[in-house]
């Protein structure tokens with residue numbers, strides 16, 4: 001579970017945040033690229049822009065439940081059931097992205 005006390009100061013102000021347990025695996029940036037960004041200064045992911053639409057909020061919560069180190073959280077303890085049932089994520093045709101990354105999975109980039 002992400003810890004608000006470990007919230008990275010580089011996150012955009014708002015409910016969603018990444019804490020210091022991020023391992024820069026890129027899962028969140030893959031699932032919600034409009035929300036998550038890589039901070040080159042600290043070589044970790046952060047919330048670059050808080051989601052402003054329901055669609056982006058769902059993608060952000062899909063990243064939250066898929067993060068291998070549980071580094072993504074919300075100050076409000078938002079419910080994530082809709083994100084759980086949204087996975088696996090269709091990429092194209094019959095190819096699906098399963099989410100739920102492992103800490104031992106290599107970064108695809």
Ligand code: SF4
Nearest residue numbers: 022023025026028067
């Ligand atoms: S999914 Fe988690 S560990 Fe991976 S880059 Fe995003 S916040 Fe960091």
